[in-house]
Amino acid sequence: MDTVMTNPNRLRLRLIALVALVTIAGTDAVASPQFSVELVGGRIKGDDTLKVRQGDQVLVSFVSDQPIVLHLHGYDIDAKVAPPAPALLTFKADVAGRFPVHEHRHGAGNHRAVMFIEVHP
Amino acid sequence: MTASAHAHGFGQRFDLPLPLWLWLTGAGATIVLTFAALALFARRRDFGTAFLCSIDLLQFAPLRRIAHPLAVVLRTICCALFALTLAAGFFGNPDAYANLIVTMVWILWWVGMAFFCALVGDLWEVVNPLPTLYRAAVRVIGCRESLGWAYPARLGAWPAVALFFAFAWAELVWQDKDVPRALATALLAYAALSWVSMLLFGVEVWRSRADAFAMAFRVLGRFAPLELRSSTPTEPARLRLRPYAAGLLANEPVPNSMAAFVLLMLATVTFDGFHQTPLMERIETAAQTSRPVAETLFALSATGLDETQWLSTALLLLFPLAFVLIFRGVGAWMLRLAGSSAHADLNAMVWSLVPIAVAYHLAHYATLLLTTGQFIIPLASDPFGWGWNLFGTRGRAVDLGFVSPAVYWYGAVALIVIGHVLAVIVAHVEAVRRFASHRAALLSQLPMVVLMVAYTSLSLWIMAQPIVG
Numbered sequence: 001m002d003t004v005m006t007n008p009n010r011l012r013l014r015l016i017a018l019v020a021l022v023t024i025a026g027t028d029a030v031a032s033p034q035f036s037v038e039l040v041g042g043r044i045k046g047d048d049t050l051k052v053r054q055g056d057q058v059l060v061s062f063v064s065d066q067p068i069v070l071h072l073h074g075y076d077i078d079a080k081v082a083p084p085a086p087a088l089l090t091f092k093a094d095v096a097g098r099f100p101v102h103e104h105r106h107g108a109g110n111h112r113a114v115m116f117i118e119v120h121p
Numbered sequence: 122m123t124a125s126a127h128a129h130g131f132g133q134r135f136d137l138p139l140p141l142w143l144w145l146t147g148a149g150a151t152i153v154l155t156f157a158a159l160a161l162f163a164r165r166r167d168f169g170t171a172f173l174c175s176i177d178l179l180q181f182a183p184l185r186r187i188a189h190p191l192a193v194v195l196r197t198i199c200c201a202l203f204a205l206t207l208a209a210g211f212f213g214n215p216d217a218y219a220n221l222i223v224t225m226v227w228i229l230w231w232v233g234m235a236f237f238c239a240l241v242g243d244l245w246e247v248v249n250p251l252p253t254l255y256r257a258a259v260r261v262i263g264c265r266e267s268l269g270w271a272y273p274a275r276l277g278a279w280p281a282v283a284l285f286f287a288f289a290w291a292e293l294v295w296q297d298k299d300v301p302r303a304l305a306t307a308l309l310a311y312a313a314l315s316w317v318s319m320l321l322f323g324v325e326v327w328r329s330r331a332d333a334f335a336m337a338f339r340v341l342g343r344f345a346p347l348e349l350r351s352s353t354p355t356e357p358a359r360l361r362l363r364p365y366a367a368g369l370l371a372n373e374p375v376p377n378s379m380a381a382f383v384l385l386m387l388a389t390v391t392f393d394g395f396h397q398t399p400l401m402e403r404i405e406t407a408a409q410t411s412r413p414v415a416e417t418l419f420a421l422s423a424t425g426l427d428e429t430q431w432l433s434t435a436l437l438l439l440f441p442l443a444f445v446l447i448f449r450g451v452g453a454w455m456l457r458l459a460g461s462s463a464h465a466d467l468n469a470m471v472w473s474l475v476p477i478a479v480a481y482h483l484a485h486y487a488t489l490l491l492t493t494g495q496f497i498i499p500l501a502s503d504p505f506g507w508g509w510n511l512f513g514t515r516g517r518a519v520d521l522g523f524v525s526p527a528v529y530w531y532g533a534v535a536l537i538v539i540g541h542v543l544a545v546i547v548a549h550v551e552a553v554r555r556f557a558s559h560r561a562a563l564l565s566q567l568p569m570v571v572l573m574v575a576y577t578s579l580s581l582w583i584m585a586q587p588i589v590g
Contacts, residue, residue, distance in 0.1 A: 049587065074135050074521055095522040097135035098588055113589065118137060121526050 032057040037115065039064040039081070042103055048115045054096045058117070060089040069104035070114060078104065093119040131217045131299040132227060132493045134397075134588055137526045139533065144585040147534040151541050151577045155570055158545045172550060173370060175348065175363035188360055192351060195248045200257075203250040205504060210305025214506025217299040221504035224496045226304060231292070232486045233494065235341055239479045242349040243342025249335065251315045252324050267323040272330060277378035280331035282385055286441075288333055289389040293396060294426075294433045325353055340383055343368035343472065344479050366476050366543045370550055375468035381441075383471040384448055387478040387576075388441035394485050394583035395440075396433060402589050408432055447572065454568040458561075465555040470569065473548035477573065480540025481580040484533035488524050495519045533584050541577040545570065 033052050037060055038045045052058050062070065064081040071078050072089060074097060081087040100113035139147075179185050202225070210222035217223045237244050259266050297303035318327045328335045342349065344366055350359035395401060408414045409428070418428040426434070452467040459465075495517075502515040509515070548569045549562075556562040 073133055096137065096526045097521065098137050099135055100133070116587065116589075118587075120137065 030055060030057055032059065034059045034061070036061045036063070036086075038062075039068060039114065041065065042068060042114065044115045048113075049098075049118055050115065051118045051120060052093050054093055054119050054121050056093045056119075058089075058091055058093050060117075062087045062089065071102050071104045072099055072117065073102060074099040093117075095119065096121045131223050132489055134489055135492075135521060136488050136529060136588060138587045139530055139581070139585040141585070143530055143534055144581055147538055147581050148578055150534075150538050151581075152574060154538060154542050155545050155574060158542050159549065159566065159570070162546060162549055172364055172367055172546070175361045175367065178347075178360040178362055179358065184360070188358070192247050192358075195244075196250070196253045199248040200250040200253055203254075207305050207308060209504045209506075210301045210308065212505065213301060215301055216506060217301065218496060219500075219503070219506030220301040221500045221506075222301045222304050222308075223299050224493070224500055226308065227292070227298070228490060228494045229497055232490045234338065235482065236486070236490065238338045239341040239344050239483070242345045242347030243338050244349060245335065245338035246342070247349055247351045249328075251312055251332075252319065252328065255316050255319050255324065267319065268321055269323065270321045272322045272326045276330070277376045278330050278336065278382055279378045281333045281336045282378060282382050284331065284333035285337060285382065285385055285389075286437075289385075289392075290434065290437060293389070293393060293437060294430050296426075296430070336382055337386060340386060340475065341479060341482075343371070344475055366547055369472035369475055369547050371469075371472070374466060375471065377468065380448070380468040380471045381445060383475065384444040385441045387474055388444040389437070390478055390482050390485065391579065391583070392437055392440045394481070394580075396436070397588045398583060398586040399589050400586070401436075404436070405429060405432060451568045451572045455565040458567060459556050459565040460558075460561050467555075469551055469555075470548060473544050473551055473569065474573070474576065476540040476543035476547065477537070477576050477580065478540075480536040484536045484580075484584060487532065488529055491524050492519060492521055495523070534581070537577060537580050537584075541573060544573050544577075548573070 031053060033056055035050050035058075037050075039062060042064075050058075050060065060079075062079055062081050063086045064083055067083060068081045069078060070081065070087075070089070072091070074095065075091050077089065077091055079087045079089040096119045098116055098118045101115045101117065103112070103114050179188065206222050206225045209220055209225075213220045213222070234245055256266070291298055291307065315327060315332065318331060345368065346363055346365050348359055348361040348363060348368060350356070352358040408418065415428075418431050421431045422428050448471065452470065455467060455470075456465070496519060498514050499517045502512045503509045549566060552562040552565050552569070553559075556565055
């Protein structure tokens with residue numbers, strides 16, 4: 001292939017390789033996205049899905065008008081919100097997927113997800 | 122994991138929705154390949170024959186020698202597992218994740234056995250512990266196998282339809298499906314019903330007309346490359362190798378009840394995906410805000426099921442009804458296009474939808490089997506949740522990253538598109554058999570192709586929706 005490749009082609013190939021390298025280097029650095037989530041009456045205000053990249057160090061800060069225990073399914077971590085103080089949920093998003101955050105309650109009941117965190121590959 | 126983390130429903134799925142470009146690519150490929158398949162296969166009228174060849178594996182002496190003892194060993198293992206599962210359910214830990222029964226029934230048996238039946242062969246027909254235990258008991262007691270009541274012929278396979286609906290309801294709506302004791306009670310009740318029916322009408326009548334699971338696995342097994350049948354008093358055992366989906370091209374007539382059963386299976390699998398989409402959530406909200414619906418639901422909620430459950434039940438009923446209506450409509454349209462001479466029985470056309478359903482089933486449940494199914498590793502060491510450690514695997518954690526989203530996405534789309542192509546081929550072979558002229562067969566395929574593209578698109582659309590359930 002090399003012998004038939006003309007100079008502009010080779011240059012293009014190098015450029016592509018360079019872009020690819022930069023992209024890889026770019027994803028290598030750990031991003032640390034931060035989110036603030038406001039809950040009213042156990043329901044989220046605004047968009048119910050947070051999107052992060054796999055490998056990110058994620059920080060979610062919750063404020064709520066009532067005491068609430070939140071549980072990030074899959075990662076299985078809890079955040080206890082005691083108003084007026086905000087609660088922090090912090091984790092390294094090393095597994096990709098769509099993970100629900102449930103309100104933690106005891107006994108039977110409808111376990112509706114409060115919000116979702118999507119970890120994209 | 123802490124015990125409190127288990128309070129949420131069992132078998133949570135964490136699949137990312139299909140990216141838009143992949144969804145559109147899948148839908149596009151579906152349409153292009155449909156026409157390619159039709160153009161390629163529609164020309165030859167004898168196309169089906171190559172597809173129908175199969176090899177009798179029992180003609181090979183070593184296989185013949187192994188097959189019978191292997192079946193006996195597998196049956197014995199399954200009876201032991203059945204007893205262990207029931208015992209764990211009744212006497213074990215009430216925590217869904219610590220008790221073998223929940224993982225065993227919902228993941229390993231229902232999902233795993235369905236996968237095996239669709240991809241390899243109808244193993245359930247061979248290993249089903251209920252007839253094995255029944256026949257063993259009859260032999261020990263030394264009485265007649267059945268009282269020999271005549272099964273009312275007009276009932277057809279309707280008892281299986283009713284029981285499968287009950288099962289689907291339990292899987293999708295029943296609140297206590299993750300409660301080990303409740304699940305064990307349901308399992309024992311089904312076993313008791315089976316045994317009483319076997320006593321009244323005979324083992325084979327129960328299995329071929331009323332046993333929802335024998336029927337469901339048999340439908341999936343028709344898609345599989347191995348034709349598996351254990352011997353019955355009237356027929357010898359069968360072990361034949363055939364191409365995928367060739368078993369769907371059976372020649373026997375399909376009664377209405379059987380067609381309804383297949384459509385019910387397809388509808389419930391689709392509903393399972395659908396009820397986790399945001400659209401379902403919007404329907405729920407709409408139902409709660411519409412006064413008459415909300416009042417009806419509220420009145421019904423006094424009966425023990427809550428509003429959401431009643432709504433799910435209603436939709437679970439509506440889905441199969443819609444599938445049957447659409448199928449009937451498509452059938453009528455096919456006959457019209459094929460011309461006045463056509464009076465073919467189109468019930469057999471349901472078989473052609475099975476490859477899409479199998480593909481969707483595999484795509485929908487694969488991650489569940491591969492992630493939640495891992496619970497069987499710690500459970501094998503501690504089936505009752507009593508703190509045993511038989512094989513040293515207790516407390517082994519589940520690796521959620523086992524299936525990467527990319528593998529899941531490409532696998533799901535590839536499966537659904539391949540299933541779709543097989544469906545088009547099967548439908549074409551069926552049509553050629555049924556209609557006198559080539560032209561009639563080709564024309565009759567138009568409505569079927571429209572139905573299939575719609576069904577495949579619906580399956581792909583569900584995969585592209587975020588899971589909210």
